[in-house]
Amino acid sequence: MSDDDDDADEYRPSEEEVRAALRSLRGAGEPALDDIMTLVNAGLGYSVSLVPSTVTEAVAVRFEIAGDLANGGMDQVAWNHGHQLARAYAESLRVVGAIENADLLERLAASLEAFLATHADGVAADPIGNFLAYRRLVGGPYFQVPDFDEELAECLIEHVLDRVSELPDPEGELPLKSR
Helix, strand or coil: CCHHHHHHHHCCCCHHHHHHHHHHHHHHCCCCHHHHHHHHHHHHHECCCCCCHHHHHHHHHHHHHHHHHHHCCHHHHHHHHHHHHHHHHHHHHHHCCCHHHHHHHHHHHHHHHHHHHHHHHHHCCCHHHHHHHHHHHHCCCCCCCCCHHHHHHHHHHHHHHHCHHHCCCCCCCCCECCC
């Protein structure tokens, strides 16, 4: 085992934390986003799925877009990641129920695709000027949708609770992946 493996193990939730999160989501406590994040973070270490893959994908989208979202907003996410990824992100969000932000990303992706079809040659020459023109076109950076993190958190909890029977039994076997 390398030092990198040791470092990764430091941040993996313990089996008891995993079991506590599963208990909470299965009704033994007040379900919270922290429970879901515990299971997502621990998920790679187990040979059973701790949460539906759709949840893991939506959380991955959150981390993938975090910097651009915080720095410039959802239009910057679409611009920096491109219309194809923006559409893929929208689909991942839509599956877990974060419809309003998914619709926004889809709209921004369509606008970006249309913008690039008419401005593609000039983007490399003036990326900032073109981004600002795109931003004006879509009315960014402030959009009338729920806060991304709030909508996603609410939807992830609801999504998992709607599929609670798919979660492993917190008192059952939780086999670790072999190294």
